[in-house]
Amino acid sequence: xxxxxxxxxxxxxxxxxxxxxxxxxxxxxxxxxxxxxxxxxxxxxxxxxxxxxxxxxxxxxxxxxxxxxxxxxxxxxxxxxxxxxxxxxxxxxxxxxxxxxxxxxxxxxxxxxxxxxxxxxxxxxxxxxxxxxxxxxxxxxxxxxxxxxxxxxxxxxxxxxxxxxxxxxxxxxxxxxxxxxxxxxxxxxxxxxxxxxxxxxxxxxxxxxxxxxxxxxxxxxxxxxxxxxxxxxxxxxxxxxxxxxxxxxxxxxxxxxxxxxxxxxxxxx
Ligand SMILES: Nc1ncnc2c1ncn2[C@@H]1O[C@H](COP(=O)(O)OP(=O)(O)OP(=O)(O)O)[C@@H](O)[C@H]1O
Numbered sequence: 639x640x641x642x643x644x645x646x647x648x649x650x651x652x653x654x655x656x657x658x659x660x661x662x663x664x665x666x667x668x669x670x671x672x673x674x675x676x677x678x679x680x681x682x683x684x685x686x687x688x689x690x691x692x693x694x695x696x697x698x699x700x701x702x703x704x705x706x707x708x709x710x711x712x713x714x715x716x717x718x719x720x721x722x723x724x725x726x727x728x729x730x731x732x733x734x735x736x737x738x739x740x741x742x743x744x745x746x747x748x749x750x751x752x753x754x755x756x757x758x759x760x761x762x763x764x765x766x767x768x769x770x771x772x773x774x775x776x777x778x779x780x781x782x783x784x785x786x787x788x789x790x791x792x793x794x795x796x797x798x799x800x801x802x803x804x805x806x807x808x809x810x811x812x813x814x815x816x817x818x819x820x821x822x823x824x825x826x827x828x829x830x831x832x833x834x835x836x837x838x839x840x841x842x843x844x845x846x847x848x849x850x851x852x853x854x855x856x857x858x859x860x861x862x863x864x865x866x867x868x869x870x871x872x873x874x875x876x877x878x879x880x881x882x883x884x885x886x887x888x889x890x891x892x893x894x895x896x897x898x899x900x901x902x903x904x905x906x907x
Pocket of ligand 1: 689694696
């Protein structure tokens with residue numbers, strides 16, 4: 639007998655934004671307020687999260703993944719306030735997350751590991767084999783699916799990380815530095831995948847590679863010192879720069895220009 643669809647599948651979308659932060663503050667460690675008063679609304683699309691080292695990008699992504707709780711302000715995912723619910727299972731089912739460093743069992747095969755992650759995400763049991771196959775195909779690892787994780791190169795492990803993040807067809811997909819370790823051909827393929835994913839999900843991708851943002855993102859979120867200093871299209875960010883600003887491309891010059899005017903420490907390395 640076909641199981642009844644669950645209520646969430648049938649419910650019309652009742653929220654305006656997949657992600658909405660209002661005066662959000664999140665601590666990293668005990669003291670540091672690494673996200674310090676963020677207002678941000680994001681819907682479907684591929685949103686590139688840029689900012690200097692220590693800007694708070696990882697902390698923001700961890701809070702969006704419900705790994706860190708807000709210290710103050712409000713964070714809504716799919717219209718539901720994260721602070722108001724102790725049980726994040728319903729939210730996590732709809733989130734995909736690739737942390738900067740992700741843990742895995744070395745003796746698992748690629749398929750076993752992604753199956754395990756699908757199970758943790760509560761993908762219905764009957765749907766898991768097809769979901770896993772589709773995820774490994776999307777990251778170009780179908781021919782490695784039965785190899786053990788410990789036999790993979792660093793770039794391949796990163797691609798497994800991307801596969802586990804998308805296996806549950808998330809509505810919010812959070813990728814923290816996903817292109818680290820990918821070779822140039824894989825980065826090009828990954829950019830296409832990002833564009834594809836942004837048509838069906840709200841994708842937030844943190845990166846230091848401004849070219850990835852230019853090539854794959856519908857908008858740019860520029861973060862500095864725990865605060866949003868720019869949100870707009872890559873073209874709008876490029877237009878903020880001039881030939882006087884440091885950088886190898888118009889987007890890098892725009893990035894430098896916005897950071898240099900964004901506060902006392904804005905342009906500091
Ligand atoms: N566990 C922790 N304890 C104390 N401070 C922390 C902790 N984790 C991060 N921080 C601090 O919080 C700030 C934000 O860190 P975060 O890792 O979010 O930045 P980031 O933008 O992701 O940096 P990067 O680009 O270098 O990865 C930094 O000043 C960092 O030193």
